[in-house]
């Protein structure tokens with residue numbers, strides 16, 4: 001028995017279904033509109049089906065096993081991938097970070113490949129293998145995985161999928177076991193998932209190969225830096241398309257540097273020089289829009305209806321959070337956790353890893369330090385402090401950094417609008433949406449809104465975004481007339 005749109009139930013119902021395979025069971029989903037009569041009818045029908053099956057003498061057969069749910073540890077899977085040369089398929093999150101990550105894996109002997117971009121076929125397969133109540137990112141990624149397994153080039157005996165996991169209240173911690181179940185049902189139990197937990201992904205990678213986390217962090221930090229430079233420049237370019245060309249070129253340079261273990265600092269210096277060749281006109285002020293919200297959705301253009309491009313088309317500039325911000329946050333929460341549990345050695349490992357990340361990132365960003373207009377950004381602790389009046393301090397997840405980031409951007413007047421991008425029914429995004437209403441009361445001169453996505457038509461998004469951008473333009477005009 002569950003509540004309508006209950007987050008955990010959307011995943012647990014799959015396990016119940018598998019566990020009960022062949023046996024009758026009743027699932028009641030109740031909300032404030034559920035009428036007694038409807039429930040009674042369903043219970044009666046359920047009891048009838050049990051009586052009928054008893055008469056038939058039918059027996060169910062449980063197929064789910066503990067091994068299927070738990071799978072192997074990330075370390076075991078990674079070692080296997082390294083030893084056997086299996087292909088490690090990465091989800092096609094975006095064109096901004098994932099190819100640099102692919103290069104980082106390849107530089108360390110892992111045959112990584114980014115899956116083809118998400119398309120309608122991915123969603124078609126996803127709808128077949130999900131109940132449409134899970135998180136939208138799960139639906140999309142699962143669709144990409146199933147679509148891959150249907151391709152001629154797919155070799156099940158030599159393939160592994162990369163699916164970062166999580167350890168919190170959020171449903172991310174169910175993705176991997178559910179996808180393992182999907183692969184099992186597809187008749188592909190040999191296909192593994194490499195699922196390091198996001199909170200300690202770099203440390204786990206280091207146990208497999210010391211160089212791997214260094215290259216992965218280089219890929220993330222450098223991609224974040226180039227992405228910010230790209231977004232900040234493109235709306236003001238004088239020659240249309242120039243920023244795009246430069247961005248594509250510097251991304252290729254970055255991938256080659258990572259792949260060949262080249263000098264990242266030289267590459268970033270060269271990238272800066274390339275950005276300097278782009279002529280910009282900043283005489284007309286454009287509304288800057290800060291993006292917060294769910295991690296996958298904000299980075300996956302297919303899932304968010306390419307909203308960054310739409311904002312720019314409507315005359316705005318996008319300020320997106322970095323991927324690195326989430327990595328710092330994971331590190332921070334794990335440190336708090338290990339401190340509470342008195343796991344001193346582990347705490348030290350996290351502390352040193354966090355320090356090194358910061359130091360390395362600082363060096364990577366150096367050539368762009370006087371170029372990026374929103375840099376450096378606040379630490380996780382600062383973001384948590386900023387979020388404190390809106391989010392309870394025991395909330396140790398993306399809620400605090402999203403709210404803290406929104407407040408910092410508004411407080412420092414770096415943006416005139418905030419958009420919270422979340423999947424429909426997201427366990428973290430929904431409270432953020434509620435807290436933003438309070439933030440709006442404190443910052444009445446800012447445009448603040450939430451966009452929820454579930455794969456629906458783009459027209460709704462566009463209409464709402466047009467209204468939002470109209471408001472944001474007005475705020476900019478007001479500021480200019482003061």
Ligand code: SF4
Pocket residue numbers: 135136137170171172294295423425426427428429
């Ligand atoms: S953040 Fe939201 S959408 Fe993403 S995995 Fe967690 S509950 Fe699902």
